[in-house]
Amino acid sequence: MIDGFINIYKEQGFTSFDVVAKLRGILKQKKIGHTGTLDPMAEGVLLVCLGSATKMCDLLTEKNKTYTCTMLLGKTSDTEDVTGVMTDVTDVYPDEKTVRAAVMSFVGDYMQIPPMYSAIKVNGKKLYELARAGQVIERDPRPVTIHGITLQSVELPRVTFDVSCSKGTYIRSLCRDIGEKLGCGAVMEKLVRTEVKGFTIEESLTLDEVEKARDDGTLMQHVLTTDKLMPDIPELHISAKGEKLLANGNKLSADAFAENKIHRDTYVKVFDENGRFAALYEYSDEKRQYVPFKMFPVSN
Template sequence: MINGIINIYKEKGFTSHDVVAKLRGITKQKKIGHTGTLDPDATGVLPVCLGNATKLCDLLTDKDKEYKTVLQLGTTTDTQDITGQILEQKQVKVTKEQICEVIQSFVGDIMQIPPMYSALKVNGKKLYELAREGKVVERKPRPITIHDITIQDIILEQDCQEVHMTVSCSKGTYIRTLCHDIGEKLGCGGCMKSLIRTKVSQFTVENAITLEQAQKLQEAGSLEEHMVTVADMFPHYPKIIVNELGERFLANGNPLRLEHIQNIEEAKQSALGEDKQVRIYNKENQFHAIYEWGDPTLLKPVKMFLN
């Protein structure tokens, strides 16, 4: 079984589930999970976890993300993006200075109402399923953080009113809704014209590979060379190696004490450090788990990655 995280460039037209299904066919293994839904019309970074790395799916879903998007001004749609049904069109009578000011007002901790066309569930049913039935239900605003918005270009011509920008944000942020809300605040309406996810945690669009490339790499027997191991996801965590006695405790996911540790001096230093979580390796130097110091003499398991 292949274990690790692969940085897939999701192409337009694929759902996140499509990517997982394709990779299952490519790798001939079932234990695969993606790290957060990306709209079918959006492209870009989609980290996919294989084997024991699937335990990291929730961790990567929680990471901050970066997007490049184009906001089309003057058009409001039911899906909050350009693919939806047009609800209203208005003349764009704002200046570039006003656009910049309004966009920057969204930077920081804000509340955002999730769109009807989303995968969130209400009473066991996905919002987009209700939306397709013509139903609109109340959605509670959720706290999100917009870390930064960098405006690359503002085009205010007769046949083109667009804002090109890069958004760095927390998990749970809908860029479609951000575009819609900016348009509302400007008074002319707006919707998302395009979206590329450029970064999730350490995974960037420059290092992503397409499904076609993944297929060729697997056929050549070199796909694993393009994957990030679970241990490499925690490079800042101190490395702790257990001894022979400790291996028996580690194999069963039991807490570890100092007498179970081979590099005991490094362990003592990490126990006194600010970051209490560590990487645990067996005596053959194979990564097995993330543990956390309960006190300076006791390590408790957080996540086990035994093959």
């Protein structure tokens, strides 16, 4: 079984689950998971975890993401993008200067109402299931952060921009909110996720390219080790004193590591005596020890 992760280019028309299902067939292994859903109409970076790296999927959904979006003014739809049923259409919209100002005004924190066509659960039901049944329910706004927006082009009624945002941000809903502020409506026409935590679209592989790499024996050149998913987390290397304790998943004192350091308020990547990434630990002031958070045993 392969352990690690691949930067996949999700193509239009595939769901994130489709990508996982197809990779299971290509790689002939079941233990595969993705790190953050992309809409079927969206394309771009989808980090896919393999083997023991699937333990990281829940942590990676927390990361910031970067997109390139094309927004179409003068329309609204039930899905907040061009795939839905158009509810209002107009060819009257503000001038370019007003549009630019409205888009940039969303940089920072704001309360965003999630779309009905989303996987958010309300009373045990996913919103998109309710929407498909013809139901529209009130959704509570949620805090999101737009870290930055760079306008690429304004060729009305189309506006293309790059946006970096926090987890849980719906770019469809950002387009909706910009359209509401402008008074003319707006829908998302195209969305490309260009980066997730430093992993870029230029480095990504399509499913066809993964299959080709498997066949020509170069696949492992594209599989990154699990520790590379967390480039900003400190590293500790086990000393001879702590080898057996680490192997058994026990708590570890600071002097069980070659560095003999305490890192608070963060996980640490722990490497075994062979230099292999073995676990995530976190320091407990109460126990005055590092305690295991996730172990990454070698797959057979």
